[in-house]
Amino acid sequence: MSTAPEFTVENANHFLKQAGFHCSLAEGDFQRTVHIAPIGQFFNALRLASTDTGAKAYVQNILTKLNVAYGAVAGDDSAPANDPGHPTDNQSESDTGPRVYVHHHVYGKKAAVEFSADTTKAKSNKPGRPTVAIEAAFASQGAERSYNWKDGIRIQLTLQELPIVAAVLLGYINKAEFTQRGSSGKGFVLERSENKILTKVLQSGGGNTMRVVPITGSDIFYVTAIVIGQLQKTIPDVGEGLLFGMLRSMVQIGNGSQ
Secondary structure, eight states: OOOOOOSOHHHHHHHHHHTTOSOOOOHHHHHHGGGTSOHHHHHHHHHHTTTOHHHHHHHHHHHHHTTOOOOSOTTOOOSOTTSTTOOOSSOOOBTTBSOOOOEEEEEOSSEEEEEEEEEOOOBTTBOOOEEEEEEEEEBOTTSTTOBOGGGOEEEEOOTTHHHHHHHHHTTSSSEEEEOOOSTTOEEEEEEEETTEEEEEEEEOSSSOOOEEEEEOHHHHHHHHHHHHHHHHHHSTTSOHHHHHHHHHHHHHHOOOOO
16 A cells, blocks of 8 residues: 655655646745645645646645746646736646645735635644635736735634624625734624625734725625535535524624624
8 A cells, every 4th residue: 555755845846846847845945835825735736736737726826925936837827827826716626636726816906815715723633624714915016917925914714703704705794804813913804895895804013914805796606605615514414505594593693703
């Protein structure tokens, strides 16, 4: 029986070369990935990147956030030309393996936001739980549809926040505000306003740190699909109808948003 390769920088660089990336990671780069994405998820994407376009796009995204130049990738046409390194949205299952990265970007004039399926950190003998991560970045000056993801703000929703965000997206409540989330100083607001949902991601500190992106039309649909999909995974024995009823009941009692 074969064993899975170890999470080492040597193995990571082997898979990068195998997938056609013209770069290698230093030990420091490899260690910094834990602050960007779960290391197991990143390594799984590396292993699949040579045959799975979704996995390759995910790796490109991580390399960009690490500020590692990877040049032209052999056989790749998945990354949007105007937003290098960020993968095409809503990757579906491939012929070679399961979906690696489920996410959706919303691009605004001054900022962009990404909603992605994520997993909380495992504790003791308890595995991580499905959730959603929100990452927002300011637009780069002087470049159309280019965003400074390297200095973006990333927030992983807690299990308490996830159903409240779902309630806003479904129209059960108008606002979810979590601006006091502990020592990190990070916070977010989702608020319905006429024909859009305003997403505000911020971090306390000097200067203007609030990234504001309006979500409209089909973007609301795809973001809602990601959030509901992850919420369903936390309670797999509950069907959609009962789940929506539970959300409405939560709203009637009080949703706990700050």
